[in-house]
Amino acid sequence: MRLIRFAHPDPLTDRKQYGPQMRPVFLPFAGCPHRCAFCGQHLQTGQTAQPLETHYESLRAHLEQVALNASTRTLELAFYGGTFTALPEPWPERFLKLAALHRASGLVVRVRCSTRPDHTDPAMLARLKGLGLDMVELGIQSFDSAALRASGRGYDSETALQGCENVRVAGLDLGVQLMPGLPGDQPGTFQRDVARTLALQPEAVRLYPCLVIDGTLLARQWREKTYRPWSLARTRQELAAALGALWSRNIPVIRIGLHPEPDLLPAILDGPWHPALGQMVRSLALFDHVRARAANLGPGPNILFAPRRFSGEVMGHGAELRQAWRKAGITIQQHDGQRFGILSK
Numbered sequence: 279m280r281l282i283r284f285a286h287p288d289p290l291t292d293r294k295q296y297g298p299q300m301r302p303v304f305l306p307f308a309g310c311p312h313r314c315a316f317c318g319q320h321l322q323t324g325q326t327a328q329p330l331e332t333h334y335e336s337l338r339a340h341l342e343q344v345a346l347n348a349s350t351r352t353l354e355l356a357f358y359g360g361t362f363t364a365l366p367e368p369w370p371e372r373f374l375k376l377a378a379l380h381r382a383s384g385l386v387v388r389v390r391c392s393t394r395p396d397h398t399d400p401a402m403l404a405r406l407k408g409l410g411l412d413m414v415e416l417g418i419q420s421f422d423s424a425a426l427r428a429s430g431r432g433y434d435s436e437t438a439l440q441g442c443e444n445v446r447v448a449g450l451d452l453g454v455q456l457m458p459g460l461p462g463d464q465p466g467t468f469q470r471d472v473a474r475t476l477a478l479q480p481e482a483v484r485l486y487p488c489l490v491i492d493g494t495l496l497a498r499q500w501r502e503k504t505y506r507p508w509s510l511a512r513t514r515q516e517l518a519a520a521l522g523a524l525w526s527r528n529i530p531v532i533r534i535g536l537h538p539e540p541d542l543l544p545a546i547l548d549g550p551w552h553p554a555l556g557q558m559v560r561s562l563a564l565f566d567h568v569r570a571r572a573a574n575l576g577p578g579p580n581i582l583f584a585p586r587r588f589s590g591e592v593m594g595h596g597a598e599l600r601q602a603w604r605k606a607g608i609t610i611q612q613h614d615g616q617r618f619g620i621l622s623k
Contacts, residue, residue, distance in 0.1 A: 280575050283619045286588065287525040287567050288560070290532065298352040298387050303337055303373075305330070308360030309397075315430040315461060315499070318491035319359050321542040330369050334376070341380050353380075354388040362391035363402060363414075374409040381410060388412045390453070395441025396433040403448035413481065414445045415453030420460055420467065421474045428462030430495065442478050451481040453532075458516060459488040459508035459550070461499065472520045476527050483524055484533040485559075487513045489549035497547055513550035518562035525563065534559050554595040561594035568620065569606050575622035578607035583619035586612045 285291070306319040306327045337355075344350045355377050362370060380386040390413035403414065418441070420426055423434040445452045454475050458468040475483060490500045490507055499505035508516075517534060524531050534556040536542065543551075552558065572580045582603075584592045589612055593599055603610060608620075 280622045281619055282571065282575065283617050284571065285617055286585075287522070287564070288530070289525065289528045290530040298354040299350075300356055301340075301353045302356045302358050303333065304358050305333055305360035305362070305365075308333075308362075309364035309366075310361045310394075311364065312430070312432065313495075314432075315428070315495040316457070316488055316491070318494055318542070318545065321491060321493075321539065321545050330365065334369075334372060337373070338376055341376070341385065345380060345383060345385050350385070352387045353385055354390065355386055356389075357391040359392070361393050361397055363393040363399075363406070364397040370406060371409060374406065374411060378410045390415060390451075392417060392453075392455070394431075394433070395438045398441040398444040400444045400447050403444060403450060407448055407450055411450065413451035413453060414448075415455055415482070415484070416441050416445065417455045418442075418471075419455065419457040420463075421471050422462070422464075422467045424464070425460040425462035425467055429460045439474070442480075452478065453482040453484070454478065454480045455484040455486060457486045457488050458520075459513070461488075461496065461505050463508075468516055468520070472523055476523060476529070479527065480529060482530050482532045485517055485520065485531060486533070486536060487517070487550045487555075489536065489551055490547040491542070492545040492547055500548055507549035510550040510552055510555075513555070514558050514562060517555075517559040518566060521559055521563040522566050525567070557591065558595050558598075561591050561599055564588075564591055565594075565599055565602060565606075568608070568618070572606070572608060572620050572622070575620060579623055580608045581621040581623070582608050582610045583613055583615075583621070584610055585616055585618065586614055588618075 307313070308327070308330060357373060374389065377386050377389045389411050391411060392415040395416045395418060398414070398416070418438050419429065419431060421435050421438050426434060426438070442452055442454070456471050456475065458471070488507060490497050496505060521531055538553050568582055572578065592610060
């Protein structure tokens with residue numbers, strides 16, 4: 279008999295419950311040079327486009343209010359939904375100075391933004407870092423030029439890679455957002471995107487499978503039958519493999535799939551949407567991780583000792599992995615500890 283013990287492969291498993299609370303600031307379409315084929319930001323974020331002054335005053339009032347609550351966790355401000363580095367002056371500076379004001383008091387401890395890779399001038403990024411920006415999440419979507427061109431992104435693979443380099447040169451943490459299943463996608467495109475992401479070793483990754491949202495150019499292409507989205511089954515398998523690869527390199531995946539905003543759901547015409555997609559993908563990735571470890575112990579039967587707090591993830595959405603564990607020759611026993619264990623008989 280042999281016994282091995284190991285932690286959950288997700289590098290965020292313990293850190294995410296102790297870190298600062300994320301406070302997103304959505305700026306739909308702000309700073310964007312044009313609208314991409316798949317984009318429905320106002321539906322994805324649950325926020326409508328408003329004057330930047332309105333967003334600023336809303337954030338200012340919120341920060342002043344939470345600053346009065348002594349029990350409030352520290353905050354990380356995250357400017358999402360637009361192209362932050364392309365906002366008209368002086369808005370990037372104004373937002374960052376507001377964050378710095380509350381950083382001095384200890385309320386805000388970190389600031390990040392999302393932007394496009396073709397708006398990452400190194401000198402500009404360095405200036406924003408000096409104003410308090412810590413991290414830039416790049417909406418890469420894909421490193422494949424054909425997929426980028428078909429999606430109307432307005433840049434190519436070289437620009438996507440250069441954008442990542444510019445963030446690094448400026449001394450900022452890098453986040454990479456990928457969107458598998460874009461128009462122009464070919465077999466192997468997403469796997470190559472993941473491989474390039476692994477090589478970049480970013481501080482965080484988001485995986486947003488492409489959906490057909492009403493009112494977008496992609497919706498018209500879908501109706502014309504010139505675009506076909508990924509199936510849910512394929513999405514689960516491809517993302518689980520990607521997640522496992524990223525976990526193996528200690529790269530956190532901080533989001534899988536879009537948040538289920540009420541306005542978004544009725545606007546989804548097609549695509550791999552499921553409210554539990556993240557859990558499904560995490561469960562499959564964990565299953566593959568455990569099965570690989572068990573295989574190293576030799577032929578089963580094996581017993582998996584699983585921490586009780588991961589019971590839902592181990593069994594999958596609606597216990598859908600129960601039969602898969604049985605076929606793999608692995609019996610599951612729960613315990614109240616923190617680490618996993620596999621006992622080979």
